[in-house]
Amino acid sequence: MRVAVHVNGRPYERDIEPRMLLVHFLRDELGLTGTHIGCDTSNCGACTVLLDGKAVKSCTLLAVQADGADILTVEGLSQDGRLHPVQEGFWEEHGLQCGFCTPGMMMLAVELLQREPDPSEEAIRHYLEGNLCRCTGYQHIVHAIRYAAQKLRETRESS
Amino acid sequence: MVVTRIFGARIKRREDPRLITGQATYTDDVVLPGMCYAVFVRSVQAHARIRAVRTDAAQAHPGVIAIFTGRDLQEKMGLIPTAWLIPDSDLKTPPHPPLAVDRVRYVGDAVAVVLATTRAAASDAAALVEVDYEPLPAVADPEKAVQPDAPRLHDDVPDNVAFHWKVVNGDVDRAFAEADVVVRQRMVNHRLVPCAMETRGCVAHYNKGSGELTLWMTSQNPHIHRVILSGILHLPEHRIRVIAPEVGGGFGSKIPCYPEEAVVSFCAVELGVPVKWVEDRRENFVATIHGRDHVVYLEVAARKDGTITAIRGKCYANLGAYLSTAAPGIPTILHGLMMCGAYRIPNVHYEVLGVLTNTTPVDAYRGAGRPEATYYVERLVDLVAAELGMDPVEIRRKNFIPKDAFPYTTPTGLTYDSGDYERTLDEALRIVDYAGFRREQEEARRQGRYLGIGFSTYVEICGLGPSQVAGAVGFQGGLWESAVVRFHPTGKVTVLTGSSPHGQGEETTFAQIVADQLGVPIEDIEVLHGDTDLIPMGWGTYGSRTTPVGGAAIAVACQRILAKARQIAAHLLEAAEDDLEFENGRFYVKGSPDKAKTIQDIALAAHLAWSLPSGVEPGLEAQAFYDPPNFTYPFGAHVCIVEVDPETGEVKVLRYVAVDDCGRVINPLIVDGQVHGGITQGIGQALYEWAVYSEDGQLLTASFNEYAVPKAHQVPRYETARTETPSPHHPLGCKGVGETGTIAATAAVANAVMDALRPLGIRHLDMPFTPERVWRAIRQAQGPGGIP
Ligand code: FES
Ligand code: FES
Numbered sequence: 049m050r051v052a053v054h055v056n057g058r059p060y061e062r063d064i065e066p067r068m069l070l071v072h073f074l075r076d077e078l079g080l081t082g083t084h085i086g087c088d089t090s091n092c093g094a095c096t097v098l099l100d101g102k103a104v105k106s107c108t109l110l111a112v113q114a115d116g117a118d119i120l121t122v123e124g125l126s127q128d129g130r131l132h133p134v135q136e137g138f139w140e141e142h143g144l145q146c147g148f149c150t151p152g153m154m155m156l157a158v159e160l161l162q163r164e165p166d167p168s169e170e171a172i173r174h175y176l177e178g179n180l181c182r183c184t185g186y187q188h189i190v191h192a193i194r195y196a197a198q199k200l201r202e203t204r205e206s207s
Numbered sequence: 208m209v210v211t212r213i214f215g216a217r218i219k220r221r222e223d224p225r226l227i228t229g230q231a232t233y234t235d236d237v238v239l240p241g242m243c244y245a246v247f248v249r250s251v252q253a254h255a256r257i258r259a260v261r262t263d264a265a266q267a268h269p270g271v272i273a274i275f276t277g278r279d280l281q282e283k284m285g286l287i288p289t290a291w292l293i294p295d296s297d298l299k300t301p302p303h304p305p306l307a308v309d310r311v312r313y314v315g316d317a318v319a320v321v322l323a324t325t326r327a328a329a330s331d332a333a334a335l336v337e338v339d340y341e342p343l344p345a346v347a348d349p350e351k352a353v354q355p356d357a358p359r360l361h362d363d364v365p366d367n368v369a370f371h372w373k374v375v376n377g378d379v380d381r382a383f384a385e386a387d388v389v390v391r392q393r394m395v396n397h398r399l400v401p402c403a404m405e406t407r408g409c410v411a412h413y414n415k416g417s418g419e420l421t422l423w424m425t426s427q428n429p430h431i432h433r434v435i436l437s438g439i440l441h442l443p444e445h446r447i448r449v450i451a452p453e454v455g456g457g458f459g460s461k462i463p464c465y466p467e468e469a470v471v472s473f474c475a476v477e478l479g480v481p482v483k484w485v486e487d488r489r490e491n492f493v494a495t496i497h498g499r500d501h502v503v504y505l506e507v508a509a510r511k512d513g514t515i516t517a518i519r520g521k522c523y524a525n526l527g528a529y530l531s532t533a534a535p536g537i538p539t540i541l542h543g544l545m546m547c548g549a550y551r552i553p554n555v556h557y558e559v560l561g562v563l564t565n566t567t568p569v570d571a572y573r574g575a576g577r578p579e580a581t582y583y584v585e586r587l588v589d590l591v592a593a594e595l596g597m598d599p600v601e602i603r604r605k606n607f608i609p610k611d612a613f614p615y616t617t618p619t620g621l622t623y624d625s626g627d628y629e630r631t632l633d634e635a636l637r638i639v640d641y642a643g644f645r646r647e648q649e650e651a652r653r654q655g656r657y658l659g660i661g662f663s664t665y666v667e668i669c670g671l672g673p674s675q676v677a678g679a680v681g682f683q684g685g686l687w688e689s690a691v692v693r694f695h696p697t698g699k700v701t702v703l704t705g706s707s708p709h710g711q712g713e714e715t716t717f718a719q720i721v722a723d724q725l726g727v728p729i730e731d732i733e734v735l736h737g738d739t740d741l742i743p744m745g746w747g748t749y750g751s752r753t754t755p756v757g758g759a760a761i762a763v764a765c766q767r768i769l770a771k772a773r774q775i776a777a778h779l780l781e782a783a784e785d786d787l788e789f790e791n792g793r794f795y796v797k798g799s800p801d802k803a804k805t806i807q808d809i810a811l812a813a814h815l816a817w818s819l820p821s822g823v824e825p826g827l828e829a830q831a832f833y834d835p836p837n838f839t840y841p842f843g844a845h846v847c848i849v850e851v852d853p854e855t856g857e858v859k860v861l862r863y864v865a866v867d868d869c870g871r872v873i874n875p876l877i878v879d880g881q882v883h884g885g886i887t888q889g890i891g892q893a894l895y896e897w898a899v900y901s902e903d904g905q906l907l908t909a910s911f912n913e914y915a916v917p918k919a920h921q922v923p924r925y926e927t928a929r930t931e932t933p934s935p936h937h938p939l940g941c942k943g944v945g946e947t948g949t950i951a952a953t954a955a956v957a958n959a960v961m962d963a964l965r966p967l968g969i970r971h972l973d974m975p976f977t978p979e980r981v982w983r984a985i986r987q988a989q990g991p992g993g994i995p
Binding site for chain 2: 065067075079080081082083084085086087088089091092094121122123125126131135138139140142144145146147148149150151154169170172173174176177179180181182183184185186187188189190
């Protein structure tokens with residue numbers, strides 16, 4: 049089946065098997081391996097991407113369901129060589145160790161901060177419910193998201 | 208000029224840019240032209256004879272390239288070895304074939320491998336492989352497995368006991384006979400699944416022309432994997448290149464040498480095409496090692512004043528169906544020898560039976576034996592305190608090894624390097640406001656709320672370790688570490704380390720060591736690891752050894768560089784070596800700091816070699832193989848405050864304070880991260896995680912739906928603090944911190960829950976403290992009347 053999508057602003061068209069999952073499409077067909085696979089039961093969130101601005105677990109969607117969509121993956125987060133504030137936050141606050149959960153965590157954080165510019169620690173922790181990290185104990189991820197929130201608010205205010 | 212010291216600085220990690228931009232290469236990201244995919248057919252039976260494996264239908268499936276069964280490989284591959292052969296324990300190492308031949312012994316045991324052009328074709332075809340099983344009785348429980356009528360797993364291990372190990376010192380019987388109080392308790396330290404977020408996997412490529420096998424794999428120790436694979440595959444070691452690319456967490460589960468990577472390598476050689484295998488999560492739950500899993504009977508003798516005089520115990524350690532790589536050493540050397548904890552307990556008798564059962568093999572999971580020891584000792588200390596009506600803080604103070612007793616030799620034969628246990632406890636008490644909490648607890652109890660506080664004043668053995676000791680305890684390898692520090696002509700530095708970090712941040716902390724020692728800007732230093740063709744022999748990352756051993760090797764290599772650089776500097780400055788100062792990367796003659804040669808000047812001069820002192824070779828590079836004189840012993844005091852809801856049995860962690868002493872700290876940000884992650888795994892064991900087997904050996908918790916890895920909202924905000932007691936024998940004073948959180952936390956949470964339940968008369972509960980278990984215990988304690 050034919051699938052046409054925009055990923056990180058670039059158009060792609062591919063002929064694929066109907067049963068192909070979106071995460072495999074991104075990784076295997078488009079070579080965008082920044083999106084990871086951590087489970088087969090849609091529990092871990094390592095595969096989280098933004099689909100038309102909404103965070104989705106790309107292992108729970110067929111690629112054909114994404115036909116016509118605008119997808120953002122970790123590879124598209126930084127712009128003109130400048131890190132996205134969420135990326136900056138993860139770097140500054142040591143929000144990652146092995147980095148495997150990180151792309152999914154960051155994509156979810158981007159969505160959260162679009163909805164809620166100043167989330168409390170409690171709100172962040174609850175928002176992360178569908179994303180597992182085995183390394184960090186989450187505290188520095190929370191700090192990273194708080195950092196990004198602050199940064200985004202500052203940019204918004206100054207513009 | 209004021210220079211901020213880089214050693215000890217909270218700097219952000221140098222490995223992060225590639226990880227936060229999606230540019231890192233994990234094993235599953237490696238794609239080779241013409242690559243095919245392997246999928247394993249796994250036993251669904253816990254114990255069965257294999258009557259036949261029928262592959263015809265699978266073979267006919269489109270895309271299938273080859274199928275191998277255990278019988279096909281029997282003559283062509285060696286067995287999967289056990290590499291920790293503990294002495295004096297009547298150890299038996301039953302044969303572990305790479306694929307099961309005539310018998311499967313646990314659910315997940317690999318029976319056949321299917322290779323096909325796509326992953327989907329390989330898994331479709333694998334489903335078509337028919338295995339004809341004759342089911343046999345199975346046993347999953349270690350206490351049942353040693354009964355005379357239990358099913359036998361291996362013909363050459365008639366009682367399912369793979370080893371019987373003990374450590375005995377002092378007059379234990381007398382201590383018990385003379386004790387004012389004896390406390391006895393059976394405890395279960397239940398089975399866990401490591402659950403690194405990246406599952407295992409590998410990509411194997413064999414070049415027929417050169418005869419070199421390249422294996423990208425999820426490894427914590429590529430050199431160990433290379434040497435073991437060389438034996439299994441009958442390939443010379445120097446023709447195997449093992450690369451650990453980005454590795455998505457390990458926690459011990461990527462130490463062992465498993466069947467799959469060996470079989471995939473064999474297939475790549477045999478078929479002449481690259482082969483990829485990536486475990487799916489369900490497979491990871493059954494095919495990658497598990498951790499912990501003890502049943503233990505403990506007794507402790509004490510005097511009225513709280514002095515503990517002896518500890519005695521017998522541990523049934525469940526090892527699963529085969530002895531995984533390091534399995535025998537975990538419940539013995541890394542566990543039994545730590546049974547006295549931070550306390551001056553003079554008499555000890557501890558026995559461990561290593562028991563084979565029809566379950567996934569058990570090996571090192573973060574802390575590996577030490578969290579179990581800490582849990583037992585810390586629980587016992589609390590039980591004695593409760594028996595004597597003593598405060599848990601007071602009994603700890605009473606029994607601590609005092610700070611002037613170091614180096615202190617334990618009755619189990621270890622020598623703790625340094626410590627000041629009371630100081631970490633005092634600091635923790637100050638942070639939690641202990642007296643204040645006890646008042647609050649009183650008040651809460653009056654309102655029917657159950658608050659509890661729990662302590663874990665742990666000490667751990669890490670920085671594994673002196674090679675001579677490794678040999679003496681049967682570890683089939685050395686435990687030193689290698690380092691190369693290499694200046695380039697332009698003054699940039701490449702560091703090679705035999706450690707193999709996979710999230711612990713040593714690309715940063717090791718660069719900090721080098722920057723500090725050589726006065727080179729940190730941006731000019733690159734740390735490389737995880738490639739056996741590039742890196743000299745090294746032993747990898749586990750046992751909190753990376754900084755204490757790998758970091759020390761780097762420090763030693765830096766010293767060698769400086770010694771040579773000094774010779775060259777003296778020559779260039781026309782001065783005597785002894786007259787030179789070295790500061791911030793510059794050599795100058797004492798008293799005239801303006802006339803200086805920078806280390807970069809010297810690197811260039813060394814490479815040009817136009818004018819070197821006589822007898823000095825060109826180049827500026829040094830290698831070190833550092834073998835530590837002793838282990839390191841980090842310690843600390845963790846305090847947990849919980850509330851138990853008597854209506855639902857739910858346990859909520861309200862506060863968690865960790866005061867750790869891991870010697871000198873290179874990067875506090877990274878140390879905090881290690882502590883947070885470790886505590887979370889420790890809390891996970893106490894409250895959420897539990898690998899449950901049915902009586903007949905089916906794993907009932909084989910996905911994240913049933914196996915509860917802690918989520919962000921299930922753990923509290925941690926309050927961390929530190930004291931610094933340098934290790935006296937380490938060149939930098941470091942002790943290591945990778946496992947402390949996990950080692951300490953489980954006991955702290957358990958003691959807190961028990962403290963909360965004390966008014967109900969509940970003395971001990973086994974973990975995990977799930978709402979159901981706690982609720983039942985409360986109901987039972989209250990008798991038929993039920994909830995008050
Ligand atoms: S891969 Fe785990 S939720 Fe998608
Ligand atoms: S950083 Fe390793 S799983 Fe989150």
